């Protein structure tokens with residue numbers, strides 16, 4: 001196989017991001033597009049000369065697809081992954097892959113049972129500076145870790161309602177939690193507190209405005225994540241700060257870093273198109289039948305999902321410790 005036949009479920013905002021990549025990747029062939037909103041499915045189909053659908057079951061039954069991209073809102077994962085796996089498709093699922101851990105474990109197990117390639121939309125793992133930063137941290141005695149992320153409200157209708165998005169941490173700051181896991185390993189317990197009421201006057205808005213979570217890592221490191229969504233302009237996608245016995249590292253989610261070791265300062269900025277590389281890695285993994293090419297397989301992403309769902313459970317229960 002040198003071209004991957006792809007179907008999309010969900011043709012909204014993030015699908016447009018993938019579509020831009022598909023147009024650049026000769027190995028990608030978008031042959032079917034599905035959205036509950038017919039105009040969206042049709043516009044995407046016209047763009048690629050694909051077949052439009054409004055019901056994903058019909059698309060999966062009628063089309064011969066190698067891979068399916070699932071780009072629906074977090075509350076809309078109603079079995080589409082399981083059906084696609086059953087039909088023999090490889091899967092790219094956008095984060096957060098669902099709001100139900102039971103469902104996530106079922107998808108993980110079905111992927112393993114059928115030996116399908118998977119990827120999740122944690123494209124920040126492909127930022128080219130991240131492995132260097134990880135290499136600097138590895139083997140060091142890490143003393144203190146924190147990350148701050150403050151943004152605004154995404155304008156999609158579902159984002160403001162917790163039952164659809166999962167809340168700010170689950171939908172948005174999940175990227176920062178995922179990078180924390182990538183850099184520091186597994187988290188064994190979380191506890192956090194959140195507040196509401198900073199944002200006002202937004203219809204149906206019921207997510208947390210701001211939160212701080214303490215994480216205990218298996219390595220013994222203790223870290224914190226402070227985040228919110230009350231700043232209309234936002235302040236980037238998050239700044240990480242690590243203090244080790246050797247020095248200090250600052251890293252932003254976009255990949256710029258600064259290491260200070262005594263009088264030595266090392267700085268770097270990424271130059272790669274990491275979103276494109278994330279899609280290309282998934283397609284290469286299918287062509288070469290090598291799951292190892294994907295930085296964020298579904299099974300690994302489940303652990304990040306479990307972490308943010310655990311953090312949110314802790315807020316909801318008034319700051320209790322949640323063991324993962």
Ligand SMILES: NC(=O)c1ccc[n+]([C@@H]2O[C@H](COP(=O)([O-])OP(=O)(O)OC[C@H]3O[C@@H](n4cnc5c(N)ncnc54)[C@H](O)[C@@H]3O)[C@@H](O)[C@H]2O)c1
Pocket residue numbers: 009010011012013014015034035036037040054055056071072073074076094095096121122123156157171
């Ligand atoms: N990786 C990233 O950086 C990133 C960025 C933005 C969004 N996302 C994630 O992508 C997902 C989608 O977000 P979005 O901004 O594209 O939302 P969106 O509302 O713009 O698009 C979602 C689309 O899915 C369609 N849909 C829902 N259920 C469907 C179904 N059963 N069958 C067919 N179509 C269906 C909707 O009609 C809609 O067009 C979310 O989980 C979000 O968190 C990830």
